[in-house]
Amino acid sequence: MKKKIPEASNVTPSDFIIIGGAGDLSLRKIIPALFWRFLDNQINSNSSVIICVHNQISIDQLKSKLIPHCKEAIAKDIHNKEKWAQFIDLLNIVVLDVITGLGANDLSILLKKRIDIKRPLIFYLAISSSLFGHACRLIEKAKLNLPQSRLVVEKPIGHNKLSAIEINNQLSEFFQEHQIYRIDHYLGKETVQNLMALRFANTFFENQWDNKNIDNVQITVAETIGVEDRVSYYNEYGAIRDMLQNHLLQLICLVAMEPPSYFDADQVRDEKLRVLKALKPLDITEMQIGQYQGYKSELGEVSNTETFVSLKVSIDNWRWAGVPFYIRTGKKMSIRASEIIITFKKKPHDIFSKLKDRKEDDAPNRLIIRVQPQEGLKLKLTSKAPGPGGMRLFPSELNLSFGDTFANRLPDAYERLLMDVARGNQTLFMRLDEVLAAWDYIDPIVEIARQNPPQLYRAGTMGPEDTILLSKGHLWIDPKDYKE
Ligand code: BG6
Numbered sequence: 001m002k003k004k005i006p007e008a009s010n011v012t013p014s015d016f017i018i019i020g021g022a023g024d025l026s027l028r029k030i031i032p033a034l035f036w037r038f039l040d041n042q043i044n045s046n047s048s049v050i051i052c053v054h055n056q057i058s059i060d061q062l063k064s065k066l067i068p069h070c071k072e073a074i075a076k077d078i079h080n081k082e083k084w085a086q087f088i089d090l091l092n093i094v095v096l097d098v099i100t101g102l103g104a105n106d107l108s109i110l111l112k113k114r115i116d117i118k119r120p121l122i123f124y125l126a127i128s129s130s131l132f133g134h135a136c137r138l139i140e141k142a143k144l145n146l147p148q149s150r151l152v153v154e155k156p157i158g159h160n161k162l163s164a165i166e167i168n169n170q171l172s173e174f175f176q177e178h179q180i181y182r183i184d185h186y187l188g189k190e191t192v193q194n195l196m197a198l199r200f201a202n203t204f205f206e207n208q209w210d211n212k213n214i215d216n217v218q219i220t221v222a223e224t225i226g227v228e229d230r231v232s233y234y235n236e237y238g239a240i241r242d243m244l245q246n247h248l249l250q251l252i253c254l255v256a257m258e259p260p261s262y263f264d265a266d267q268v269r270d271e272k273l274r275v276l277k278a279l280k281p282l283d284i285t286e287m288q289i290g291q292y293q294g295y296k297s298e299l300g301e302v303s304n305t306e307t308f309v310s311l312k313v314s315i316d317n318w319r320w321a322g323v324p325f326y327i328r329t330g331k332k333m334s335i336r337a338s339e340i341i342i343t344f345k346k347k348p349h350d351i352f353s354k355l356k357d358r359k360e361d362d363a364p365n366r367l368i369i370r371v372q373p374q375e376g377l378k379l380k381l382t383s384k385a386p387g388p389g390g391m392r393l394f395p396s397e398l399n400l401s402f403g404d405t406f407a408n409r410l411p412d413a414y415e416r417l418l419m420d421v422a423r424g425n426q427t428l429f430m431r432l433d434e435v436l437a438a439w440d441y442i443d444p445i446v447e448i449a450r451q452n453p454p455q456l457y458r459a460g461t462m463g464p465e466d467t468i469l470l471s472k473g474h475l476w477i478d479p480k481d482y483k484e
Contacts, residue, residue, distance in 0.1 A: 003406050008037075011422040013046035015114055017107070019098065019135050020126035021051030022062065025154065029185075030124060031091075032069045033414035038087045039073060039080060042419060045090060050110060052096040052103070063088055098127065098134040101141060108142040117148055120422050124152040133170030140174050150421055152181045155246045156237060160446065161439035168432055177432060181421050186247040187428040188413030188420075190402065191371045195254045195340070196263075198369075198377065205367070206259070208344065210319045215364065216474050217325045218341040219251050221371075222333040222462065226292065227307065231299050238305040239289075240449055243329045245442045249276065250430075251371075252325055255340060256315055265426040269434060276437035280314040284448050287311045290464040291454040292332040306454045307331045308463040311445075312471065326470060332459040337479035338371035355391055363395050366477075375410060376401040 016034060018026050031051075037043050051062065067074070074084045092110060096103035111121065121144060125135050132153060139145050151171065158164030171180055186192055199206055208214070221243060227234040234242060253272035260267035290308035308330030315325065344365040366380040377400045385392040402410060420428055455464040462478065470476060 002404070004408065008040055008042050008419070010044075011042055011419050012118065012120060013044065014120040014122055014422045015048050015050065015111060016122050016124065016418070017050045017052060017111075018124045018126055019052045019096065020054075021093075022053040022055075022057055022065070023126050025126045026051070026124075027065055028069050029412070029414045030126060030418070031066055032073065033412055033418055035070050035084070035087050036073050036411060036415050037419060038090070039076070039083055043422075045086060047090065048092065048114065049090050050092045050094055050107070052094050052107065054095070054097065056095050057093060059088065059091065059093060062091065062093065096138070098131050098138050101138050104138050104142040108144060111144060115146065117146075119148060120424070121146060121149045122152060122418075122421050123149065126154065129153070129157060129167050132167055133173075136171060136174040145174055149175070150179050150181060150424070151175050152183060152418075152421055154183050156241055157182060157435055158439070159237065159241060160443050161436055164435055164439050168435070172432075178426070180429075180432075181417075181426060182430040182432075182435060183417055184246045184250050184430055185413040185417065186250055186371075187430075188415075188417040189371055189375075190410050190416075191369060191375045191377075192251065192254060193416075193428070194377070195369060196268075200259050200263075211321055211323045213344055214323055215343045215345045216323060216472075217255060218343070218477060219248060219255075219325065219327045219339075220341075220476075220479055221248060221251075221329040221338045222335055222479060223329075223331050224333060224336045224460075226332045226459070227295070227298065234307075235299055235303055235305045238446075238449070239307055239309045239329055239331070240442060240446055244309055244311070244327070244445070245438050246430075248327050248329055249279075249438050249441070251340060252279075252313060252315075252327065255342070256320055256325070258319070263427070265429075266431075268427050269431045273431070273434050273437055274317075275315065276434060276441060278315050278317045278320075279441045280316045281441070282311060282313070282445055282448070284452060286313075287445065287448060288464060289449050289452065289454040290330065290457045292330075292459045293456050294459060304450075304453050306449055308333075308454070308457060309449070310463065324471060324474070326474065326476070328463060328476070330457075330463050333462055334460050335462075335479050336373065339479055340369040340371065341477050342367040342369075343474075343477075352391065352393060355393075374401065374403065376403070376405075 018030055020026060034043065034049055074080050094103055094106050094110060096107060123139055125132055127135065158167050199209065253275045256275045257271040258274065260271045288310045289306035291305065292307050295307055296303055310326070310328035313325040313327055346364050350362065363380065363382065368378040368380070370376050379398040381396055381398065382393050383396045385394050417428060457464045462476065
């Protein structure tokens with residue numbers, strides 16, 4: 001029987017103000033996430049959602065734009081249609097121009113009657129980072145920068161360290177660090193958080209978690225989609241800045257960090273920061289960049305922007321010295337899969353080597369952490385084939401599939417992260433020093449990429465063919481193996 005997950009705890013009624021409220025991120029992720037939380041009664045009709053838009057739009061128009069992204073939630077239960085109508089009642093639309101400040105007054109009138117020190121005022125900046133400074137000034141001018149105000153910002157925070165500093169200076173002119181929530185939505189994914197539980201709520205993995213026992217780590221974040229309608233944004237950023245600087249480095253941090261002394265925002269972030277600071281600078285032989293065929297015609301011009309990157313990352317500390325972390329991410333790959341594969345060292349001595357008819361290939365133990373889809377964990381082992389046929393060894397596995405184990409749906413990362421903002425919990429958000437340390441590592445990599453044109457790869461493959469990155473006879477393990 002599937003296990004029922006305990007009910008989520010309520011959060012304090014809050015005001016969510018989404019600046020850029022009719023944009024793609026808001027329609028696809030933020031508002032649907034709030035609706036799911038409303039369905040689970042985590043937020044109720046004492047909360048409000050204010051959608052700040054640049055061009056006038058009616059509630060009905062907004063509703064019809066939202067329906068495609070909320071239809072699964074609306075259809076899930078017979079009563080959800082009523083809940084959908086109640087949720088729509090929570091929405092208010094304000095026309096706002098962050099540059100001229102037009103509409104600031106309407107926003108402050110709308111919020112004035114609700115202002116209460118105990119009620120979080122959450123400003124989600126779902127706009128380009130070049131407008132963050134303007135938005136902060138507007139919030140200040142509208143007298144809405146109060147002790148209970150919180151600011152949520154999305155990546156990319158800058159395109160290098162210098163611009164990240166500039167953007168952060170604009171934020172910190174008005175908001176203190178404890179009010180700023182920098183989202184990396186990978187940290188809100190269930191399996192990513194489970195990595196911390198797996199490592200630090202159990203003893204047996206942590207005892208094996210070092211260079212004496214681990215041979216190598218592979219992290220793949222593969223997407224089957226291309227750049228689609230984000231081509232002009234993407235062409236400016238490329239895979240290194242779009243995915244590696246944030247999501248993949250965060251995954252490395254969670255695999256490699258030391259145990260914090262307790263689960264607290266700054267303790268966790270201190271440990272992640274230590275990993276980022278221990279990353280060894282790369283050279284060209286340890287990285288490969290690619291671009292899928294057809295990218296230039298989608299863009300309509302010649303471009304060297306990479307849509308694939310793979311690296312051999314080394315972490316310069318006692319725990320990880322000598323253990324390669326192979327990392328890759330790309331668009332238009334053969335499979336959509338994000339996973340972390342920890343391969344353990346081979347046993348020091350094989351007592352079964354003299355067995356007759358031995359067919360077992362002496363495969364190493366592997367821990368596979370499937371971030372998405374089909375979230376779960378697998379531990380690959382060798383065991384005895386049942387029956388009296390002698391000691392026959394064969395590969396087997398312990399399998400924890402979240403979908404098969406738990407009855408509830410797994411919430412989207414944004415649901416968890418938005419509720420954490422309302423609770424005032426910054427553990428899963430990036431602190432400024434983390435962002436800057438990530439850029440310290442990434443800036444030279446971007447420079448190498450700039451000087452070396454990407455190799456072309458066919459759409460529907462796992463990237464350029466000659467995988468120069470793997471050393472010591474290691475091979476990339478294809479995510480499709482997970483299903484076997
Ligand atoms: C975003 C990137 O941060 O993450 C996108 O900008 C990418 O390019 C997306 O497609 C992947 O997220 P997910 O949750 O689908 O793995």
